[in-house]
Each structure stands twice: as C-alpha cells, then as structure tokens.
Amino acid sequence: MYHYTDFDDAFLKSRNAQFRAQVERRIDGSLTEDEFKPLRLMNGLYLQLHAYMLRVAIPYGTLNSSQMEKLAYIADKWDKGYGHFTTRQNIQYNWPELRDVPDMLDALAEVNMHAIQTSGNTIRNVTADHFAGAAADEVADPRPVAELIRQWSTDHPEFQFLPRKFKVAVSGASADRAVIKAHDIGLQIVRQGDDIGYRVIIGGGLGRTPMIGKVLYDFVSGEDLLPTLEAIVSVYNLLGRRDNKYKARIKITVHENGIEDIRARVDARYNLIRDQFTGVDQQMLARIEADFVRPTFLKGDEAPYHSAYQHDPLFRSWADTNLSDHRNPDYAIVSISLKAHGKTPGDATSRQMRLMAQLAKRYGHDELRISHEQNVILPHVHKGDLPSVYYALKAEGLGTANIGLISDIIACPGMDYCALATARSIPIAQEIATRFDELKLEHDVGPLKIKISGCINACGHHHVGHIGILGLDRAGVENYQITLGGDGTEDAAIGERAGPGFSATEIIPAVERLVLAYLDLRTEPSETFLQTYRRLGLAPFKAALYPETQAANAA
Amino acid sequence: MPKPFTPKVITANALLEGDVIYQTLTGWSRSLQDAEVLTDEAHADLRMIEAEAQADAVVGVYLADVIMDGDVPTPTHFREDFRATGPSNYAHGKQELRKQEHI
Ligand code: HEM
Numbered sequence: 106m107y108h109y110t111d112f113d114d115a116f117l118k119s120r121n122a123q124f125r126a127q128v129e130r131r132i133d134g135s136l137t138e139d140e141f142k143p144l145r146l147m148n149g150l151y152l153q154l155h156a157y158m159l160r161v162a163i164p165y166g167t168l169n170s171s172q173m174e175k176l177a178y179i180a181d182k183w184d185k186g187y188g189h190f191t192t193r194q195n196i197q198y199n200w201p202e203l204r205d206v207p208d209m210l211d212a213l214a215e216v217n218m219h220a221i222q223t224s225g226n227t228i229r230n231v232t233a234d235h236f237a238g239a240a241a242d243e244v245a246d247p248r249p250v251a252e253l254i255r256q257w258s259t260d261h262p263e264f265q266f267l268p269r270k271f272k273v274a275v276s277g278a279s280a281d282r283a284v285i286k287a288h289d290i291g292l293q294i295v296r297q298g299d300d301i302g303y304r305v306i307i308g309g310g311l312g313r314t315p316m317i318g319k320v321l322y323d324f325v326s327g328e329d330l331l332p333t334l335e336a337i338v339s340v341y342n343l344l345g346r347r348d349n350k351y352k353a354r355i356k357i358t359v360h361e362n363g364i365e366d367i368r369a370r371v372d373a374r375y376n377l378i379r380d381q382f383t384g385v386d387q388q389m390l391a392r393i394e395a396d397f398v399r400p401t402f403l404k405g406d407e408a409p410y411h412s413a414y415q416h417d418p419l420f421r422s423w424a425d426t427n428l429s430d431h432r433n434p435d436y437a438i439v440s441i442s443l444k445a446h447g448k449t450p451g452d453a454t455s456r457q458m459r460l461m462a463q464l465a466k467r468y469g470h471d472e473l474r475i476s477h478e479q480n481v482i483l484p485h486v487h488k489g490d491l492p493s494v495y496y497a498l499k500a501e502g503l504g505t506a507n508i509g510l511i512s513d514i515i516a517c518p519g520m521d522y523c524a525l526a527t528a529r530s531i532p533i534a535q536e537i538a539t540r541f542d543e544l545k546l547e548h549d550v551g552p553l554k555i556k557i558s559g560c561i562n563a564c565g566h567h568h569v570g571h572i573g574i575l576g577l578d579r580a581g582v583e584n585y586q587i588t589l590g591g592d593g594t595e596d597a598a599i600g601e602r603a604g605p606g607f608s609a610t611e612i613i614p615a616v617e618r619l620v621l622a623y624l625d626l627r628t629e630p631s632e633t634f635l636q637t638y639r640r641l642g643l644a645p646f647k648a649a650l651y652p653e654t655q656a657a658n659a660a
Numbered sequence: 661m662p663k664p665f666t667p668k669v670i671t672a673n674a675l676l677e678g679d680v681i682y683q684t685l686t687g688w689s690r691s692l693q694d695a696e697v698l699t700d701e702a703h704a705d706l707r708m709i710e711a712e713a714q715a716d717a718v719v720g721v722y723l724a725d726v727i728m729d730g731d732v733p734t735p736t737h738f739r740e741d742f743r744a745t746g747p748s749n750y751a752h753g754k755q756e757l758r759k760q761e762h763i
C-alpha cells in the first residue's frame with residue numbers, strides 16, 4: 106500500500122498543529138463560530154444533531170491492520186467504542202468533543218491518516234472499486250491512479266474554492282463497483298489493443314437533481330490523464346454556477362451547456378495547459394505503483410475449505426453470498442457484512458475492528474477495504490483459511506451471510522445524527538432487515554439492493570437502489586418515498602418514483618408487498634428483482650404498493 | 661394579521677461537547693424540561709440576543725416551538741423530539757445515565 110513521503114508527513118503535522126491552534130482560539134473566544142466553521146469543516150469536523158462528528162478519509166477505501174487498529178483505539182478513547190463506515194469510504198465518529206479532536210487527528214497522523222478534504226468545495230476523498238487489486242475481472246488496479254489524483258488535488262492552489270464539492274471515483278474493471286457514473290468525474294481503466302487508458306465520464310451525481318454521468322472521452326492515455334482532469338476541473342471552476350448552490354455541481358454545468366460544449370472547452374483548455382505536464386506525474390505514478398505491488402500469494406491446502414463447505418450449511422451459505430472471485434484461483438475476496446439483521450448499517454465496534462485487523466494480518470496479507478456499500482473487505486484470503494476466518498467473524502457478530510441481499514442495506518445516518526435530515530433512515534433499515542430475517546426469504550429473493558437516504562441530498566444513494574427509500578418531512582410527520590429500478594453499476598439508472606409516500610409504520614409492509622409481488626412476477630428464480638422490473642416496468646409493482654387505489658379503480 | 665406568538669424555547673449546541681442544550685432562567689441545561697418557556701415575543705427577542713452573545717459557550721442558537729404538557733414543555737416537531745432525546749439506534753447521548761449538568 107501507499108507509504109507517506111516525508112513531504113506528506115510534514116504537511117499533515119503542520120495542518121494538525123494549525124488546527125489545534127484554531128480549536129484553542131475558538132474555545133478561548135477569539136474565533137467566532139462563523140470564522141471557525143469553515144476551518145473545522147476543512148478538517149472533517151461537523152456539528153451534527155447531538156454532537157460533533159469527525160469524518161476521516163480512507164482514500165480509495167484501503168487500510169492496513171495498524172490503521173484499522175488505530176481506528177478502534179480512537180473509537181474507545183475519544184468516542185463511544187464504535188465507528189460508522191459510510192458510502193464515501195470514510196469512517197465517521199459520532200461523539201467526539203471539540204477539545205479532543207486535535208488529539209484524534211494526531212493519532213490518525215501516526216498511521217498516515219487524516220480528515221482533510223472530507224468537506225468543503227474541494228476535490229474530495231477519491232474513491233475506488235473496493236475489490237481493487239484482487240478482482241478477477243480487473244484490467245488494472247485503480248488505486249495507484251486514485252493516489253496520483255489525491256496527490257495532485259490535495260491542496261491544489263487553483264481548486265480549493267470550486268463552485269461546489271467535487272467527487273472522483275475510479276474503477277479498474279468493466280463491472281462497476283464504484284458507482285463511477287454517479288460522480289462528478291468517473292474513470293474506468295480500459296484496454297485498447299495493448300494500451301491501457303481511461304474512459305472519462307463526467308457530470309454524474311445524485312442529490313436534488315440526480316444525473317447519470319456522460320462519457321466525455323472514450324479513451325485517454327495515461328500521460329494525458331492529469332492534464333485532462335486539470336482541464337475539466339478548471340473549465341468547471343470557471344463555468345460552474347456560483348449563484349445557486351443547488352445548481353453548482355458539474356452535473357448541472359454539463360446539463361445546461363451540453364456535453365459537446367463542455368468537450369470543446371475542455372479540449373481548448375487542455376491544449377493550453379498540456380505543456381505544463383512534463384511527465385513528472387508519470388514518474389510519480391511509477392513510484393506509487395511500486396507501493397501497490399500485489400502480495401506474494403501463497404500456495405496452500407484448500408481442503409479445509411471444501412470440508413467446511415460440505416459439512417457446515419452455515420459456512421456454505423456464507424461462502425455462497427459473501428465471497429467473490431479472486432484473480433488468483435486459490436484465493437477468494439471476503440466481504441464482511443456490517444449489516445447484521447437489526448443492527449445499524451455500517452457500524453462496527455472497536456472489538457470488531459480489532460478482530461478484522463487481526464484477521465487481515467493473519468490471513469489477509471495485511472489488507473482491508475471499506476466498500477461504498479458500508480461493508481469491510483478482506484481482499485486476499487487463501488481458500489484454505491476461509492473457515493478460520495468465518496468462524497472468527499461469526500463469534501464477533503460479523504458472520505452475517507447477506508452480501509448483496511435485501512438486508513445488505515445502505516442507509517445514511519439520517520435524523521438520528523445528521524443536522525440536514527428530514528427523516529430517520531437507520532430504524533427503517535433495521536426494521537426491513539429484521540422483517541425479512543423473520544420471513545426467512547432473503548436468500549430466495551436473491552440480489553436486491555435497498556438504499557435509504559434521510560433527505561434529498563441522497564447520501565444513501567437511494568436513486569440507484571433497486572428499491573430506493575427517501576425520508577421526507579410531510580407536514581411534521583416522517584414520510585418515505587419509494588423509487589424503483591435504480592442501478593448503480595455499469596448499467597446505471599436513476600430509479601423511478603413509485604407514487605405517494607408512506608409513513609414510518611407503513612413503509613415496512615409496503616416493501617414487503619413489493620418483494621412478494623416480485624416473487625410472483627419473476628419468470629424463474631434466477632430472474633432478479635431488477636431484471637423483472639426492467640421487463641415489466643412500474644405498473645405491477647405499483648399495483649402491489651397501492652392495493653387500495655387498484656381496488657378503487659376497479660370499482 | 662401577524663401570527664399569534666406560540667410558546668418557544670431557546671436551544672443550541674454546547675460548544676465543547678456539541679450536545680443539545682436549552683436556555684433556562686439562570687443559564688443552560690441539557691434537558692428540555694428545565695427550559696425557560698417564552699410566551700411573549702418581545703421577551704423572546706431579548707433572550708435570543710442574550711443567548712447569541714454567549715458565542716464562546718454555545719453554537720447555533722435558535723427558537724424552537726413547544727407545547728405545554730402541564731408545566732412541561734414538549735416539542736411540536738419530531739426533529740426537536742429527537743434532539744431532546746438522542747438517537748434511536750443506541751441509548752447514547754441524553755439517554756445515557758447522566759446527572760443534569762449546567763454549563
Ligand atoms: C452527516 C453529515 C452529512 C452531511 C452534512 C452531508 C451533506 C451532504 C450534502 C449537502 C449533499 C448534497 C450535495 C449536492 O447535491 O450538491 C450530500 C451528498 C452526498 N453525500 Fe453527504 N452528508 C453527510 C453524511 C454523509 C454520509 C454518512 C455519507 C455516506 C454514507 C455521505 C455521502 C454522500 C453522497 C454519496 C452524496 C451524493 C452524491 C453526490 O455528491 O452527488 N454523506 N451530502
């Protein structure tokens with residue numbers, strides 16, 4: 106994994122010292138909140154509903170065991186013994202006290218971590234496929250280029266005050282596990298003959314006006330990537346609207362000006378600045394790539410795996426749902442579910458974090474990943490070690506076999522924590538998971554992604570959920586709107602609104618009716634919810650959601 | 661016609677802990693029950709100015725609507741209900757055993 110240079114270290118130290126002084130000046134009254142707020146946001150510190158929240162970046166979702174152990178230590182020492190992993194591959198601490206935050210940041214710096222640019226109108230934490238470097242279907246590991254982009258964008262003098270926040274995601278495979286089409290810039294590493302380059306997608310985004318990104322260039326070579334990105338961001342910096350925060354994201358700039366116009370402007374800007382990129386970035390990339398060499402894979406005995414698979418139905422069920430193909434056939438990618446039925450999606454206790462760190466050290470070449478679906482990944486586990494890993498996980502409540510199933514729900518913090526929320530999302534996720542666990546239906550239902558946001562900002566990705574749920578405030582009562590048919594993969598689509606919303610008590614039975622309708626409608630068990638929806642459209646699902654209107658129409 | 665003034669309390673977050681607090685007759689409390697209930701608009705304006713002046717102790721001062729349940733103010737909106745109680749997924753924040761403190 107990437108190792109910080111002395112420059113990175115010095116930079117972090119001075120940033121932390123600066124922030125420590127700012128916190129002191131806020132506490133002694135020499136800074137007002139209006140002055141302090143932008144400073145704390147630049148350091149990942151929010152004031153939420155009940156407390157401060159510290160958002161720590163996990164660049165491209167990659168961690169080693171000592172970093173995970175440090176996250177556990179911070180959770181115990183300065184928080185309430187847990188952390189919340191988010192769809193942006195961050196971890197959020199929900200209960201820090203202002204005075205402690207500088208110490209937390211210093212503790213993070215000890216393991217090369219920070220909370221910079223997790224907020225503000227800057228280029229944010231670059232996200233990447235959580236199976237990077239391990240997936241069988243990968244053209245190339247997306248993390249070196251994600252790291253290059255991080256270095257290029259961190260403290261970039263021109264891009265600290267963009268019209269709005271700016272999010273970049275990178276995928277190295279044709280299967281999109283990083284939702285690149287819902288980002289300001291999405292990059293897909295592609296092969297053209299013998300050459301490796303990038304498909305560049307811009308203008309995707311969720312929130313108030315959801316948009317699927319558009320292809321700006323089908324193939325950009327490695328040397329041209331940074332100049333191209335620089336050109337895109339500076340065109341946006343100039344053209345993006347600063348008069349209206351709701352129209353300020355690049356998705357609106359692209360929508361209002363058209364992709365051809367934007368392409369022409371980017372081309373022109375590119376021609377102007379291309380010469381400034383003398384190839385230094387390519388040397389940097391080469392150095393970074395050396396830090397991402399694949400672990401030396403071991404030859405081992407697979408027999409324990411086959412034996413457990415044959416004899417233990419619980420292990421078999423977990424192996425069938427939570428493992429993915431590794432590029433090395435002796436290995437598997439393990440997805441650890443942070444979605445135990447009835448628990449808060451994405452939360453892990455410090456004990457659980459320590460266990461995952463230990464397993465990574467012992468069985469996983471010291472690597473961990475955070476997925477945007479709020480789970481933790483052990484990307485490299487030898488098949489023979491899978492039973493040991495599973496039984497250890499199970500003992501700490503981490504053995505849930507539900508990856509990609511109905512209870513593997515993305516939920517934003519919603520009104521349990523977030524000051525912007527219009528309704529809660531966590532209890533809805535908890536109740537849906539608990540209900541389908543009782544019904545014992547989820548393995549029968551198969552792949553189904555439910556995503557829940559507590560307001561229109563869409564941090565829970567509800568627009569790209571097969572079933573999306575948006576919590577709203579309707580005349581002082583929590584109300585939940587359903588969208589159907591969304592998709593966050595390479596076939597990205599924005600879900601369609603199904604109709605009027607449901608109250609907090611009606612929403613669980615409504616989802617149940619939807620899912621039961623799907624079981625009736627599918628041609629065969631292998632036809633997924635999304636495929637059935639695409640074949641039949643909204644109508645039969647709407648009928649299941651609103652039986653009264655159906656009855657009224659028939660009368 | 662101006663809207664009649666409905667009962668309100670002054671609320672904010674504590675600067676150091678971030679916790680939800682309410683203005684009382686003598687200071688601030690973590691508990692809505694202790695809040696000073698404002699029924700007169702001019703007095704409320706004055707109390708807001710006093711609250712906002714304490715910028716080194718409190719953040720984000722505003723007026724929140726309440727209705728009276730006997731002597732006890734209770735929130736009219738669910739957001740204020742959650743602020744007064746704490747999150748629903750854990751017994752954290754105000755639900756943790758904590759003796760009432762004043763800042
Ligand atoms: C709790 C404090 C949070 C605040 C104040 C916050 C604020 C916002 C706002 C204002 C937007 C809309 C941006 C726009 O449309 O221009 C947004 C979008 C988003 N946030 Fe958050 N958010 C919070 C938590 C989270 C969490 C916990 C996650 C991850 C689970 C997250 C991930 C995202 C994502 C994925 C989007 C939508 C994608 C896009 O940027 O278009 N946020 N957030």
Ligand code: SF4
Nearest residue numbers: 517523526559560564
């Ligand atoms: S979607 Fe809304 S409620 Fe949920 S975390 Fe984002 S801003 Fe908060």
